[in-house]
Amino acid sequence: MTLIERDQKVIWHPFTQQKNRQSPIPIVKGKGTLLFDEAGNQYIDAVSSWWVTIHGHAHPYIAERLYQQALQLEQVIFAGFTHEPAVALAEKILPVLPGNFARVFYSDNGSTSTEVALKMAIQYWWNQTGQPSRNKILAFNNSYHGDTFGAMSVSDRSVFTLAFHNLLFEVIFIDTPTAENIAAIQATIHEQAGSIAAFIYEPLVQGAGGIKMYENHLLDTLLATVKSHDIICIADEVMTGFGRTGKLFASEYMEEKPDIICLSKGLTGGTMALGVTACTDRIYQAYVNDDKLKTFFHGHSFTANPLACTAALASFELLERDHCLQKVEWITGENKLFAKKLENYTGIKNIRTLGTILAFEINEGRDEYLNNVSVIITQKALQQGIYIRPLGNTVYIMPPYCITHEELQTVYQTILNLL
Structure with missing residues (x-):
């Protein structure tokens, strides 16, 4: 029995309609900005796993500190x-x-x-x-x-x-x-x-x-x-x-x-x-x-x-180290540049950015959490190796601060491809 099949027998996932729900992706590993599923596919976690993973996944410094504390x-x-x-x-x-x-x-x-x-x-x-x-x-x-x-x-x-x-x-x-x-x-x-x-x-x-x-x-x-x-x-x-x-x-x-x-x-x-x-x-x-x-x-x-x-x-x-706050400043600047690019695209509105957060609305249907465009965008982005989870028709990114230039550009380009 696969992990997905086992999950579907015993797990109730949050914020998820239970009837006809999409199968969850079985994640077996995380490293930096990336998540890896059991088939070996990788995904850039562009929303920091619900806005929490600011330094990326499985950070060795945090893991070592946890290990030492657990022994004590x-x-x-x-x-x-x-x-x-x-x-x-x-x-x-x-x-x-x-x-x-x-x-x-x-x-x-x-x-x-x-x-x-x-x-x-x-x-x-x-x-x-x-x-x-x-x-x-x-x-x-x-x-x-x-x-x-x-x-x-x-x-x-x-x-x-x-x-x-x-x-x-x-x-x-x-x-x-x-x-x-x-x-x-x-x-x-x-x-x-x-x-x-x-x-x-x-x-x-x-x-x-x-x-x-x-x-x-x-x-x-x-x-x-x-x-x-x-x-x-x-x-x-x-x-x-x-x-x-x-x-x-x-x-x-x-x-x-x-x-x-x-x-x-x-x-x-x-x-x-x-x-x-x-x-x-x-x-x-x-x-x-x-x-x-x-x-x-x-x-x-x-x-x-x-x-x-x-x-x-x-x-x-980690946050106090200069390079981390410099990365926040760099992502802030990159988001502003990308927001300018988005202004050339039709079908979207209310482009906004603050710090490492960038968001806009797809101009389709009502501006609400239940707008089904979120499911479509999530699925299509995953097919391109990017994990974003729109709030209804509100598309946003909130990446880990460790994201590389190449990874961030890949996120941006995927959004443009979807548009």
Whole structure:
């Protein structure tokens, strides 16, 4: 029995229609930008395996660090214990975060990191006032913050959340800011500020919502308005963190900084699951209290897993090396040049790029996740040795930083061939 046949008997794959589903590709090896299937075919991973594998697959430095850590300590409860990888990672991350962050809370993935942030912000006001009056969340339309219930609640009401709409808590949704709507958004905030505990946002790029981008100066204006009402600002940098937008964090593009930041995906270089929710001292001090009821009652069995923290440390050390950030700058420049080429092609629209991210829409059917053009493009690209996974009719690339000039040009040319 082949791996595909065995898979189809026992596995339920994510974000995949189960009836008449395409057979998955059996991957047996990864190296750098490349994935290899059991038949020996290779594919350039142009989306970094769901935006996580920033240094490429099977990086020897991360693998060696993991091996050494596994021989020493693989897991320990993090309530009442601590360990070197967790402390060292927090010491490494806090000084480079965009703002005055003081504490790191570990969880398991991007969705749980936003879940932690929401609970942290809401309980902050409960601890401060003892009253639940300031308990609403402000969020963007078209946003996506994860698949757990809190994260779904603050995400756009879409196909991802459709079956659960009547179970999600009430959220004040606003559009991403434009020159035309910023005044109306500010008026909404002024009107309802007294009930708003926090504002959660994906800075500059809305990922799963279709790689939608908006201007940094407008977000800065909006953040200033939010902060003027003492509303806690939560930056969901799960996707945008660790160089994706051309800077280490997307929040560096703004003068106004978040009070809480959520990290995952590139945090471990794509090697293991890990989430970080970092907060300022102001947030943390609301939980430093003699009253035991003001404890933050949240945790996970694998909180601060030593292996995951070690992978994150190794990934961060690779990111700090000059050649890695230079590669980010190089991909940024190449994407801008390719975007210019795309302007000569008909049948596409809304060409945009920020850092290592490039996206556009196929002008066919509705602009939505269920647009079947994604299946067609994925299949045709795979036939040419490229893995891209459009979000509906939104075609995008988000390659590992280790991609070579030849590989990146091959990705570009494949896209042009498809067009």
